[in-house]
Amino acid sequence: MQEYYPNVPQVKFEGPKSDNPLAFKFYNPDEIVAGKKMKDHLKFSAAYWHTICASGADMFGLPTADKTWGKSDPMALAEAKVGAFFEILEKLQLEFFAFHDRDIAPEGANLAESNRRLDKIVDLIEAAMKKSGKKLLWGTANLFSNPRYMHGAGTSCNPDAFAFAAAQVKKALEITVRLNGSGYTFWGGREGYETLLNTNMGLELDNMARFLRLTTEYGRSIGFKGAYYIEPKPKEPTKHQYDFDAATVIGFLRKYGFDMKLNLEANHGTLAGHTFQHELRVARTEGFFGSVDANIGDLLLGWDTDQFPNDVYDTSLAMYEILKAGGFTTGGLNFDAKARRASYQPEDVFISHVMGMDAMALGLRIADKLIQDGRLDKFVEERYAGYRSGIGKKILSGSVTIEELEKYAIELGDVTTNTSGRQEYLEGILNQIMFG
Numbered sequence: 001m002q003e004y005y006p007n008v009p010q011v012k013f014e015g016p017k018s019d020n021p022l023a024f025k026f027y028n029p030d031e032i033v034a035g036k037k038m039k040d041h042l043k044f045s046a047a048y049w050h051t052i053c054a055s056g057a058d059m060f061g062l063p064t065a066d067k068t069w070g071k072s073d074p075m076a077l078a079e080a081k082v083g084a085f086f087e088i089l090e091k092l093q094l095e096f097f098a099f100h101d102r103d104i105a106p107e108g109a110n111l112a113e114s115n116r117r118l119d120k121i122v123d124l125i126e127a128a129m130k131k132s133g134k135k136l137l138w139g140t141a142n143l144f145s146n147p148r149y150m151h152g153a154g155t156s157c158n159p160d161a162f163a164f165a166a167a168q169v170k171k172a173l174e175i176t177v178r179l180n181g182s183g184y185t186f187w188g189g190r191e192g193y194e195t196l197l198n199t200n201m202g203l204e205l206d207n208m209a210r211f212l213r214l215t216t217e218y219g220r221s222i223g224f225k226g227a228y229y230i231e232p233k234p235k236e237p238t239k240h241q242y243d244f245d246a247a248t249v250i251g252f253l254r255k256y257g258f259d260m261k262l263n264l265e266a267n268h269g270t271l272a273g274h275t276f277q278h279e280l281r282v283a284r285t286e287g288f289f290g291s292v293d294a295n296i297g298d299l300l301l302g303w304d305t306d307q308f309p310n311d312v313y314d315t316s317l318a319m320y321e322i323l324k325a326g327g328f329t330t331g332g333l334n335f336d337a338k339a340r341r342a343s344y345q346p347e348d349v350f351i352s353h354v355m356g357m358d359a360m361a362l363g364l365r366i367a368d369k370l371i372q373d374g375r376l377d378k379f380v381e382e383r384y385a386g387y388r389s390g391i392g393k394k395i396l397s398g399s400v401t402i403e404e405l406e407k408y409a410i411e412l413g414d415v416t417t418n419t420s421g422r423q424e425y426l427e428g429i430l431n432q433i434m435f436g
């Protein structure tokens with residue numbers, strides 16, 4: 001069997017003192033943290049589109065990373081990628097992966113040919129999964145790259161594009177079912193607008209719901225038992241995307257009555273002006289927590305840079321929310337992340353994942369300590385203690401009238417006592433747990 005990365009050995013846990021760039025310092029897959037093996041908490045997944053497809057090309061420059069193994073024929077290259085990708089999963093101890101239809105097989109001259117190409121590559125992926133035990137976290141369809149989707153897919157003004165997109169998702173769902181995927185993700189890459197001057201927003205939103213209704217019902221009809229996710233993102237490529245953030249998507253799902261969860265990406269949260277923790281908190285509070293695209297954006301650049309997560313403050317607070325949400329069931333931590341353009345050598349694919357996995361593992365360890373420590377929970381509990389008795393208890397029970405509140409307020413005369421929010425005390429606890 002061909003080895004695609006002969007210079008890269010099996011990556012293992014060597015502990016925090018190791019200076020080996022190809023060893024885990026904090027991710028010890030079988031170690032028990034918070035009652036479960038680390039690998040079962042973190043459920044790491046690689047993104048086909050970045051890990052094996054991203055070439056370093058950007059809007060200003062050509063590819064820097066060669067991921068072709070000398071193949072120029074697109075189907076021969078697609079076949080090689082399967083072998084190389086599964087070698088990466090194996091060497092990095094990544095148990096899961098995610099892909100778009102067009103990542104794994106190039107589009108043909110028409111839909112029928114594209115589907116035949118997909119079938120051919122899916123045969124190879126299925127065999128590789130069987131051999132390695134790797135699992136599909138979620139599948140999806142690319143409804144944004146091809147010019148046919150210039151106005152969107154489900155929200156396009158052109159019904160031909162709507163139909164084509166539906167057919168593409170139908171096939172992607174069939175593949176996801178065949179590969180026993182535990183999820184299917186909808187990311188509305190161009191479901192939004194560039195200008196309201198040409199946009200019928202009401203029709204587009206209704207059509208987005210029609211599109212989701214047709215596709216999700218079809219998935220169930222062919223035996224898909226996994227979770228459906230929507231992945232919010234506020235903008236990029238369009239100026240405004242309807243799946244703006246967690247709260248907006250939850251409103252949409254409730255309005256149209258869909259049983260779906262969220263796939264939350266850190267960098268999309270910050271693009272929407274939120275922290276990653278905020279997005280996770282909204283999802284868990286509202287019962288929509290599903291899966292995560294683990295990455296980080298450069299806040300100074302302000303676009304979707306899809307960097308491997310490195311900020312342990314950020315990963316700790318994210319893992320805190322994930323543990324509080326009860327952890328992953330169908331979902332996992334999918335690295336929707338790529339090495340920087342100048343990190344172009346084959347080893348960089350591995351080094352970047354190792355760093356990201358360690359950063360998430362550190363986050364898990366710290367989040368567990370924060371919960372064990374209990375001071376944050378206790379503080380929040382006490383902050384709302386007023387609602388345990390007296391007028392507070394009455395407000396919570398729903399039995400209070402506005403007249404009663406007025407009488408109470410008049411007797412009070414004014415609100416003269418409050419308690420401190422103690423933000424700096426709590427931030428100090430976090431630092432103490434991280435570095436103490």
Ligand code: XUL
Nearest residue numbers: 140187231265293304336
């Ligand atoms: C784009 C993005 C997508 C989705 C899947 O910003 O995050 O790759 O994760 O379509």
Ligand code: CO
Nearest residue numbers: 231265293336
């Ligand atoms: Co993503």
